[in-house]
Amino acid sequence: MPTNSGAHGENDATDNKTPGTNENETAAKVAGGAVNATGVSANVSDTNAKAAGSSADIGDSGVNTDAHDNSSVKASKNAAGSTDETLNAHVKGVSGGNASGVNGGKAGKGKKKGWIWAIVAAVVVVALIVAFVVIRGNQKVSDGMARMHKSDSVTVGLKLAPTNLDIRNQSGSSLDQVLVGNVYEGLVARDSNNKVVPGLAKSWEKNADGTSYTFHLNRGMNFSNGDKLDANDVAWSINELMTRHYHDSESLMNFKSVTATDADTVKLDLTAPYANLLWELACRPGLVFDKNANYDMKTQAVGSGPYTVAKFVPNDSITLKANPKYWGEHKAKTPTIVLRYFGDDNAAVNALKSGDVQVLAPVTENLAEPFVKDSEHYRVAAGDDTDKYVLAMNSKGVKTSDVRVRQAIRYAIGHKQLIASRGGADKPLGGPIPSLDPGYEDLTGLYPHNVDKAKALMKEADYTPDHPLELRLTYANTYGTELGDQLRSQLKPIGIDLKVNVVEFSTWLQDVLKNKDYDLSMVDHNESHDFSQWTQDSYYYNYSNQKVKEYYNYAMAASSDSQRDALLAKAARVVSEDAPADWLFNYRITTAMKAGVQGFPLNLNQTLLPLYNVRCMTTVK
Amino acid sequence: MRFVIRRFLLFVVALLAISVVIFAALRILPGDVASVMAGLNAPPERVAQLRSQMGLDRPLVVQYFSWLGGLLQGNFGTSLLTGRSISSTVAMRASVTFPLIVLGLIVALAIGLTLGVVSTLATRPAVRSAFHFIAIVGGAIPALWGGLLLILLFGRGTGLLDVLPSQGFPEAGWGNFGSALASLVLPALTVGIIDGASLMRYTRSALGDVMNSGYMDQAMACGYTRRQAALKVGLRLATPQLVSVVGLMSAGMITGVMVIENLFALPGIGAGLVTDLGNRDLIAVQSELFMLAAFFLFVGFLVDLLHRFLDPRLKHAVQGGVQ
Numbered sequence A: 001m002p003t004n005s006g007a008h009g010e011n012d013a014t015d016n017k018t019p020g021t022n023e024n025e026t027a028a029k030v031a032g033g034a035v036n037a038t039g040v041s042a043n044v045s046d047t048n049a050k051a052a053g054s055s056a057d058i059g060d061s062g063v064n065t066d067a068h069d070n071s072s073v074k075a076s077k078n079a080a081g082s083t084d085e086t087l088n089a090h091v092k093g094v095s096g097g098n099a100s101g102v103n104g105g106k107a108g109k110g111k112k113k114g115w116i117w118a119i120v121a122a123v124v125v126v127a128l129i130v131a132f133v134v135i136r137g138n139q140k141v142s143d144g145m146a147r148m149h150k151s152d153s154v155t156v157g158l159k160l161a162p163t164n165l166d167i168r169n170q171s172g173s174s175l176d177q178v179l180v181g182n183v184y185e186g187l188v189a190r191d192s193n194n195k196v197v198p199g200l201a202k203s204w205e206k207n208a209d210g211t212s213y214t215f216h217l218n219r220g221m222n223f224s225n226g227d228k229l230d231a232n233d234v235a236w237s238i239n240e241l242m243t244r245h246y247h248d249s250e251s252l253m254n255f256k257s258v259t260a261t262d263a264d265t266v267k268l269d270l271t272a273p274y275a276n277l278l279w280e281l282a283c284r285p286g287l288v289f290d291k292n293a294n295y296d297m298k299t300q301a302v303g304s305g306p307y308t309v310a311k312f313v314p315n316d317s318i319t320l321k322a323n324p325k326y327w328g329e330h331k332a333k334t335p336t337i338v339l340r341y342f343g344d345d346n347a348a349v350n351a352l353k354s355g356d357v358q359v360l361a362p363v364t365e366n367l368a369e370p371f372v373k374d375s376e377h378y379r380v381a382a383g384d385d386t387d388k389y390v391l392a393m394n395s396k397g398v399k400t401s402d403v404r405v406r407q408a409i410r411y412a413i414g415h416k417q418l419i420a421s422r423g424g425a426d427k428p429l430g431g432p433i434p435s436l437d438p439g440y441e442d443l444t445g446l447y448p449h450n451v452d453k454a455k456a457l458m459k460e461a462d463y464t465p466d467h468p469l470e471l472r473l474t475y476a477n478t479y480g481t482e483l484g485d486q487l488r489s490q491l492k493p494i495g496i497d498l499k500v501n502v503v504e505f506s507t508w509l510q511d512v513l514k515n516k517d518y519d520l521s522m523v524d525h526n527e528s529h530d531f532s533q534w535t536q537d538s539y540y541y542n543y544s545n546q547k548v549k550e551y552y553n554y555a556m557a558a559s560s561d562s563q564r565d566a567l568l569a570k571a572a573r574v575v576s577e578d579a580p581a582d583w584l585f586n587y588r589i590t591t592a593m594k595a596g597v598q599g600f601p602l603n604l605n606q607t608l609l610p611l612y613n614v615r616c617m618t619t620v621k
Numbered sequence B: 001m002r003f004v005i006r007r008f009l010l011f012v013v014a015l016l017a018i019s020v021v022i023f024a025a026l027r028i029l030p031g032d033v034a035s036v037m038a039g040l041n042a043p044p045e046r047v048a049q050l051r052s053q054m055g056l057d058r059p060l061v062v063q064y065f066s067w068l069g070g071l072l073q074g075n076f077g078t079s080l081l082t083g084r085s086i087s088s089t090v091a092m093r094a095s096v097t098f099p100l101i102v103l104g105l106i107v108a109l110a111i112g113l114t115l116g117v118v119s120t121l122a123t124r125p126a127v128r129s130a131f132h133f134i135a136i137v138g139g140a141i142p143a144l145w146g147g148l149l150l151i152l153l154f155g156r157g158t159g160l161l162d163v164l165p166s167q168g169f170p171e172a173g174w175g176n177f178g179s180a181l182a183s184l185v186l187p188a189l190t191v192g193i194i195d196g197a198s199l200m201r202y203t204r205s206a207l208g209d210v211m212n213s214g215y216m217d218q219a220m221a222c223g224y225t226r227r228q229a230a231l232k233v234g235l236r237l238a239t240p241q242l243v244s245v246v247g248l249m250s251a252g253m254i255t256g257v258m259v260i261e262n263l264f265a266l267p268g269i270g271a272g273l274v275t276d277l278g279n280r281d282l283i284a285v286q287s288e289l290f291m292l293a294a295f296f297l298f299v300g301f302l303v304d305l306l307h308r309f310l311d312p313r314l315k316h317a318v319q320g321g322v323q
Helices: A002-022 A026-045 A055-066 A070-083 A085-141 A173-179 A231-244 A277-281 A345-353 A369-373 A403-412 A415-421 A451-460 A482-494 A505-514 A531-535 A546-557 A561-578 B002-028 B033-038 B044-053 B060-072 B086-121 B125-140 B143-154 B177-211 B214-221 B226-263 B269-278 B282-310 B312-322
Strands: A147-150 A153-158 A188-190 A196-198 A201-206 A212-217 A255-262 A265-270 A307-313 A317-322 A336-341 A378-393 A469-476 A496-503 A520-525 A581-594 A615-620
Touching: A085 B086, A085 B177, A153 A345, A188 A277, A196 A201, A196 A277, A212 A231, A231 A255, A231 A265, A345 A369, A345 B143, A345 B226, A369 A378, A378 A403, A403 A451, A403 A482, A403 A496, A415 A482, A415 A581, A451 A482, A469 A482, A469 A505, A482 A496, A496 A505, A505 A520, A505 B033, A531 A546, A531 A561, A546 A561, B002 B060, B002 B282, B033 B044, B060 B282, B086 B125, B086 B177, B086 B226, B086 B269, B086 B282, B125 B177, B143 B177, B143 B226, B177 B214, B177 B226, B214 B226, B226 B269, B226 B282, B269 B282, B282 B312
Parallel strands: A153 A336, A469 A496, A469 A520
Antiparallel strands: A147 A615, A188 A196, A201 A212, A212 A265, A255 A265, A307 A317, A317 A336, A378 A520, A378 A581
C-alpha cells in the first residue's frame, strides 16, 4: 500500500534530523528542537516552505503554548535568541500578540485527555454494537417450532453481472440469463435441452418450402404494467429489431417481413428457408416488448414473464418479484428472488457457507469441495452448457498459417490433463459444435493426444525444442493464468515457445476480435448455435473454406431437422480437420445449493435460467 | 484568509490540469465501450452504429469540452452502459466506501496511536523491539491475506467464531443499520490493522523526535514526569505531523480499500471503478477519477487548514514573511 512506503520515507527523514538537536546545549535545544519539529511537519504537508525558515517565532509560540512557567519561557526565549540574533527580532515582534496562542494552548490541554478518551470510547462503542448485532443474530435462530416451510425469498449467487437491462442493445449472456423467460418472454422458448418449445405462441406451422411461418398465440396475455399482449406487439417487436438493428438482429437471416394477421396470429415470411429460425426466436430476436410502454430500458423492464425487476443495482444485485398480473402456467413459486453477483470466488463460497445465498452458479469446482463433502446440507451438481473454450490459431498469421504447426499444436495439447486440473467436470470437445447444439458429433478422435506426432510435424516445419517457434497467446484475464501456463508447458517439448499475454477483455476485443492481431487466442464462446462464425471470412479466426460454407448453407436450407443436423456435422468435421483452432474443452457449469432448494435448472443456467420453479424448503425449529 | 484564497485557486487550477490528464490518458487505452456492448458475434457495422449513437465518433476535443462543460455545471454525465447518472451511482457506492474508511481510520487510530505512544514510552529495549516487530509485521501484511485470515477467524459460516458477515452489504443499505454496520466490521478491521501498523510507525517517529527535543527537557524542568511530558506536551507537538499522515491515509484508503471491497463483495467505489474501467465506460471512469482527484486535493487543502489551526506558529510564520 502506498502509505506504507510513505512511512519508511518519513522515518528516514525524521531520523536524519535528530542528531542535529543533540549538538546544541540544553538551553539552545529548546529552539533547536522547535526548528526540527516544524521542519518535519512542513515536510509532510508540503505546504509552506517558509514555515521552517522563520523558526524562532515558531519555537517561541510552541513553548508558550505548553509550558507553565512564564519565567522559564523568557529564559528560553533569550537562549533561542542567542543562537540567532536576526530571528530574535521576530520573537520580540510576535510575542506581544501571542495571548491568543497561550489561551488556545491551555484550552487544548483539557482536550488532550479527552482525545485519548474519545478513541477509547469509539472502540468500546464499536465493540458494543458488534456484540449487540451478534446477540440479536443468535436470538433469531432460537424461536419457532419445527416444521417444513417454503421460504418467501431465495437468493442466488451468480458471477457475471449485467451492467444494464437493455436487452435490445447490450450484449452478454448474463442479461439473457436474468431476463429471458423470467421477465421478458419470446414468441417461442427453449427447454433445458436447448430444444424449442411453445412460448407466447402455443403452436405454429410452416409452409412446404420453409419460407413462411404462422404462429398462433395464447389468449389473454398481458404485460406486467397491465397492457394487453397480442399479435401487434409481437410484429412490432420484431420489426423494431430489424429496422433498428438491435443486438442479434443479424441472426434472423433471410428475414422478409412479419405481420399480425389478427389479434392471435402472426405471420413471418422469409426470402429463403432458414433452419435455425425457431431457435433464434427462442432467444433475443423473438422477445416481445410492449409497444405502448415508454420506459428507460437500461434501468427498468416491462415484460410478460412471471417475474418483474423490483430493484437493480448495477454490478451488484437484481431483485425479482413475482409478477401479480402474470397470465401463464409458469407462475412464480417463490415471491422474491434476489440475484447477487460475486466478482470474487471466495466471497461467493463464503456467502453460501454463511447462508446469505442458497444457490451458487457457477461455483469453481476446486472451491466446491467443502459442499461436496457436506452432502447432508448441500447438493453439488454439474450441468451441460454450450461453452466452448476455443484456442484460435490465426489461419492467416505469419507463423500459424502453416497447417502443420496448427495440427502439431492440436496433437500436443493434453485435454484430459487440462480438464483434470480444473476439477474434472468439463467435457473434451473435438470440434466447433458442443453436445447441446444441432450437428454434434464426437470429434475428439481426429487429433488424439500424441506428442511424437506433434514433434514430427514441427520438425517438418523446421522447428525443434532447440530452435523453437515463438508464439504469442492472447486471452482475457477473466480466465485466470493457469490455462496459459499449462499450455506453455504442454507446447514446450514440441518446439513451441509460448508467450502468454493476459489482457483485459476490452483489450482482447480490440486486438484480437477487431484487429485480428494475434498468433493464438483463447476465449470462451458460450453462445449456442454459433457455427456460422466458421463461414464468415471476416471473423477473427481468419478461416475460410468453401466446402464448409456450402455445407452450412445447405444445412440452413434443409427442410427437416435431421437433414440439417447431418449437414452441420459434416461441416463441423471439415472445420476440425483443418485445425484453425483447438477446442480445449466444453465447459460444464457446477452448481452448488442448499439441500432444501428445488427446481433450480442445472443445464445451460448461465444463459437460460428459468426461475419460476425455484423454491427453498427449510426446516424451521 | 489570503492564504485560503490562494490555496483555493491552486485547487481549481490543479483540477483543470487533472481533467486534461485523465481525459487524455483514458483515450490511450485500447478497446471501447461500443465493442464491449456489441459483444463477440456482432458485425462491425453494429459496433459503428453503437459508437455513433453514443457520440464516440465525435472529435476528441469536442468530447472533452462537452464533458468539461458538464462538470462546470456540476453535471458528471450519464454512464453509457448503465444509463444512470454518474453522480448518483458514485453517491451510492460512497455510502459503502466512506463509512468503511471512517471505521478503518478509527481502528487504525486506536491501534496506531495507542501502540505508537506506548512503544515510545517503553524504556526496556526488549519491549521496544517487540513493538518495532509488531509495526513491521503489521505493515507488511498483504490486505488480501489479512482479510482472508479474519474471515477464517470471525466470518459467519466460515470462521472459528462465526459471528460476523464476511461478504456483502445489506440490500436495504443503511436503512438496516445494524447489519450494514456489522458487514463493515471485518473489512474495517482488515484495513485498520494494516494502516494502524504504519500509523504506529509514524507516531513513534513523530513522538520520538519531540522526545529528543528541548521541549521535553523544558517540560520536565517544569516538574512533569517523562510520561506526563510525553502525553501532555509531546503529543500536542506531534499532532500536526500526524494530522498530515492521517489525511493522506484517509485519501489513500479510497483506492486502498479496493481489494478489500472485492474480497468482502462490497459494492464500493473501488470495486465499481475497476468494473467501469474493464467495460471501457470512459465517461463514467473519467468522472469518477475526477471526483477522486478532487477529493484527494480537498483532503490536502483541509489538512493545510487544520495545520494552521493546530499549529499557530505557521500563521505567524507567513505573517512575518509578508511584513
